[in-house]
């Protein structure tokens with residue numbers, strides 16, 4: 100066993116994945132987490148008989164999580180249970196049209212015909228998406244490519260052009276699909292990374308493949324059971340987790356980090372992996388100079404934040420599926436308002452999850468529990484919105500849902516909990532309250548995030564949504580696995 104010690108700052112999914120993968124590679128690993136539980140944004144809220152996934156609720160690409168278990172000779176199914184969902188999503192439009200998404204081509208074709216979208220358009224689009232996914236997966240995902248040089252070396256000049264580099268995601272969608280319904284739906288797959296379909300590069304059209312090829316899953320009892328399962332694995336591997344242990348400083352000597360300070364005590368380490376996002380970590384833990392931070396800020400603009408509204412109801416709405424989207428009537432404007440003007444949208448597209456449709460344990464009998472999540476701008480520190488501003492916006496959301504069929508929703512609320520971007524920043528130390536790390540923007544970063552290894556200290560690594568390949572549960576878990584490979588390769592060199 101390698102005697103070197105790695106300390107991971109933060110027990111989000113990225114940090115947990117890095118810790119497990121590094122332990123499996125033979126390092127002694129400890130984790131320091133500021134909160135009283137592991138999981139980071141993968142979090143839950145239980146109150147008055149209702150259980151809410153406070154963070155993620157859509158589980159995709161389970162095979163990436165499975166690797167954490169198989170590398171220790173275990174099976175993920177012994178730790179938590181998955182269930183494929185049908186339909187994947189239900190989409191509601193202001194004119195009363197409702198469309199479901201299914202991975203089965205015949206069912207998808209029936210939905211397309213309802214609004215005059217030729218089914219072959221959807222097939223062609225999904226083939227285009229699958230080709231982009233395979234291309235992206237082969238290098239950027241699985242080889243953990245971090246910069247242009249590594250990209251050019253892996254892909255060579257010809258494959259480069261297959262990334263559909265000269266169009267936005269929306270242009271890629273619009274060139275395949277003709278109805279506004281399916282254009283809006285497939286544009287909104289950008290929700291997986293909290294960005295704008297009009298600003299993201301066309302290769303983000305790889306996103307539908309994670310759902311149409313690999314399916315969309317629910318974890319029985321709620322998604323926090325993933326964190327509980329990983330917690331068991333940490334124990335079995337002998338990884339010590341220090342809870343309520345906020346790291347306040349990473350110490351440096353010459354060009355190396357030597358360890359960190361938590362709760363006033365110094366802990367030495369040979370290697371440090373930060374699951375705290377890149378900019379706050381350089382700013383607050385390493386006290387990097389202003390010029391260095393300003394250069395990072397230019398490239399690593401945050402993805403959007405969100406208003407997380409959890410509602411316990413005294414009734415059920417039979418028209419809801421497990422996952423639902425209530426579309427803006429002006430989606431282009433919605434994207435522009437959130438991602439370019441950085442204002443609260445007048446008419447947002449709203450994601451609503453009703454886990455009670457699948458899991459009878461998450462709400463009292465005959466009741467629904469709803470998590471509602473409109474994407475909104477990250478915090479503007481120069482002119483921050485107040486909690487009251489966000490609560491006014493919440494009323495706009497309820498008005499829209501009532502207008503679009505959830506009749507008398509307000510009257511049926513018996514429990515309510517609201518997380519604003521200010522709470523999200525406070526809870527997870529996320530940069531400006533972002534929920535997916537760094538934005539994917541063709542003009543700012545071409546969807547590249549920060550590299551996994553620090554450019555200042557070679558024994559400092561980063562993992563999570565602000566690092567390649569970016570936010571979303573499977574991506575940060577993949578990032579943790581790739582960070583471990585990078586650490587091992589660097590350590591051997």
Ligand SMILES: Cc1cc2nc3c(=O)[nH]c(=O)nc-3n(C[C@H](O)[C@H](O)[C@H](O)COP(=O)(O)OP(=O)(O)OC[C@H]3O[C@@H](n4cnc5c(N)ncnc54)[C@H](O)[C@@H]3O)c2cc1C
Nearest residue numbers: 109111112113133139140155156157346375563564571572
């Ligand atoms: C409301 C919401 C809905 C989402 N929906 C989905 C979804 O449906 N599907 C999906 O795949 N993804 C979704 N996401 C995104 C997904 O949750 C994240 O991309 C992912 O969980 C982030 O993991 P991470 O490891 O990068 O960071 P985090 O989960 O933020 O973990 C970072 C950890 O580091 C800790 N930390 C920070 N600073 C310090 C410090 N100084 N000392 C000690 N500890 C520290 C934090 O407390 C935290 O535990 C959603 C996120 C949110 C918030």
